[in-house]
Amino acid sequence: MTADGTLAGGPRLTVDVFAEPVRRVGGRWIAAFAFAWFGVWMAQLTPIQLLLPAQIQEQLKTDAWVQNVIAFGIISGISAVCAIVAFPVTGALSDRTTSRFGRRRPWIAAGALLFAVSLLLLGLQTTMVGIGVFWCLALTGFCVLTAALTATISDQVPVDQRGYVSGWLSAPQAIGIIAGILLVTMLALGTFLGYAAMAVLLIVFVTPFLFIPDAVLLPSQRAPWSLRGMIDSLWISPKKYPDFGWTLLSRILVNFGNAFGTTLLLYFIEFGLHETPGQAQDDLLVLTLIYMVFVIAAALVLGKLSDVLGRRKAFVFLSSTLQAIAAIILAFVPLLSVAMVAAGLLGLGYGCFLAVDQALATQVLPDPETRGKDLGIMNIATAVPQALAPLLGALLVFISGFAGLFVTAAVFAFAGAVAVSRVKAVR
Template sequence: MTADNATAGRAPSTVGVFSEPVRPVGGRWIAAFALAWLGVWMAQLTPVQLLLPAQIQDQLRTDDWVQNVVAFGIISGISALCAIVAFPVTGALSDRTTSRLGRRRPWIAAGALIFALSLLVLGVQHSMVGIGVFWCLALTGFCVLTAALTATISDQVPVDQRGYVSGWLSAPQAVGIIAGILLVTMLALGTFLGYAAMAVLLVVLVIPFLFIPDAVLLREQRSPWSFRGMVDSLWISPKRYPDFGWTLLSRVLVNFGNAFGTSLLLYFLEFGLGDKHAEDDLIVLVLIYMVFVILAALVLGRLSDVLGRRKAFVFLSSTLQALAALILAFVPLFSVAMVAAGLLGLGYGCFLAVDQALATQVLPDPETRGKDLGIMNIATAVPQAAAPLLGALLVFVAGFTGLFIMGAVFAFAGAVAVSRVRSVR
């Protein structure tokens, strides 16, 4: 169903829910949106980068990094399966929600609660099974929350403001990584207090966005529903909607490329370069990466709005990430790694902001924005979850050089895929 067909014949109130927004969102909206994402990224990335690997290593009681990475990869891979289901299903349910609070806010609140409670319980687990189960529940809460939160961009932000607003989704990711890691390490919080701190900050930072108005869908405005119909709707034909398919493929490829370049960076420093100060030097690289992610997300995201172009920026961002991976592959020095971290941050920050804006412009049906963006979100979450295990296998077969070359190949392939999009400049 096209946007024109979707709005034809509806009552004005219905069109108001499903039509493209035209009024720019203000500073209060953007600030609440950015704070919510800061809480989300701290709660998701601090466990991925620090708490979860350390918790797994404590259970395995081995210094063999391959065993640790494989165990972490298995748990991440299982959680990725949860994301594959949770993202589109909760997005589809939020599309049909008729709560007086709106379509998205109930799911944002529920997702934050599930996420936070799962992190608290995860912090007291002392078995691999318990760690796996509650990390999967935590990631499910993350999916519920972010599927609804991402959909608010399509619901409320006009097209010519989406690059800038998406920058405020992306920039907090970089801040969240370093802020979470520094909070846990500098205060020596340990496993339980580390998870608890992330859970509390998540809830506190998401709450302001729950006061942002959300359009209410009336019961009579919903199309007929069936379980079979919902399952069928999870498949979006790339032949019928080629731009959606190419954008989804590009997102999968680029996120795999980025994850191959970042997920095993600590092990690259420690075992690839023989760095005796690997943890401290990792923080240096993360800081460099963070600065360039923030600059690229906010500046280049806004520039894409001004120029009315998306594809060129996504193509450039993918190419920069590929270049960074090739530098790491063929010049394995810490000084060079700092340059690569800057290029990677510049490329990925631009990609996060502009590709999110691009994704909102290739959705098949305004009635199913939440579900369709949930499918798009799979392409971000699954590569990040699967990359540690796949990356460890690549290192085992071809060393760190092979890992980074593969990262470059995936990033270049993502650039080629986005060039095939036709409906967006």
């Protein structure tokens, strides 16, 4: 630590870990942050989009898509319970960590290790129970890692830079999906090698961020702790903190809308558009590529623009509406060419939403001393819809077909736009 109260070898961090950051982070910080998220998204989304459904189908030994989706949905739904617990609890624990390595870095390292080891063991499973157990452990590692990683935005990035930096959380999501799918399909890695590749690359890409300095919490700065107090702190009253409540509700709704529109896309192409499994995978790759290009452009350009204009709500409202329009198009014009247009609109809307909504979330937190826990609660609104959407989506398709699924996606996305319009403290 230098004489002026900063940590040597990285961005200048105030001794008061609870102070609002004012010094802009540099290129090294942003690059390490972006690479970490690239590894995280590739390791989480490649299994969700490709490896896990294929592994489940291999165990069930049936081509009946409803049975496969329901089994996938049950496993995802159970893993959602892990996310609901792991996100806020590990966020709260990182808020109180007094390690000499900082508050967040120990949890980033531990989460990455748990995530990677669980993926390796998941690739070895030959029973549905084993698949369920190790996917739950993998998602728990994901939650531990990302709860701490997300909190570094509030800890170290000033408000007028958060839209741009959050874009580097969002853009790697699209790149990670396409990179993971390409790696597994083009190299024909199979189940175990696919999971192993994701595990190794996760560690490789997260490691550089562990060398970014992290302000140390002194024991004297840590508030008294009790189990009851921590449990009570997991409830944030929407009446007392309405902006936090509306932002959380908006995030839940929009992420459900996006998840309904994307998690069953492979099944839509294969069974809704009546394509062969091989052709469906090729078309999924094309749609994902289109989606990726628009997510990256929207996240980086519109995230930065929201910083320049000092406005968040209008961008979140517009992004949610674009996703609703994309879902409506898919519902009523089920053609591959139209799906390509919808993929572009969905990517544009979701890329903007991911970047700007993350920046908005950091500005409505109730207490600077509990940023990790509060952002952990916010992160539930991202992970749980992704986990529950396959099962709920399968039920919707069973009841009302793919058109009903996409109409529901549109309703959820637009409801999210309405919810964010109720936020008062942020423009």
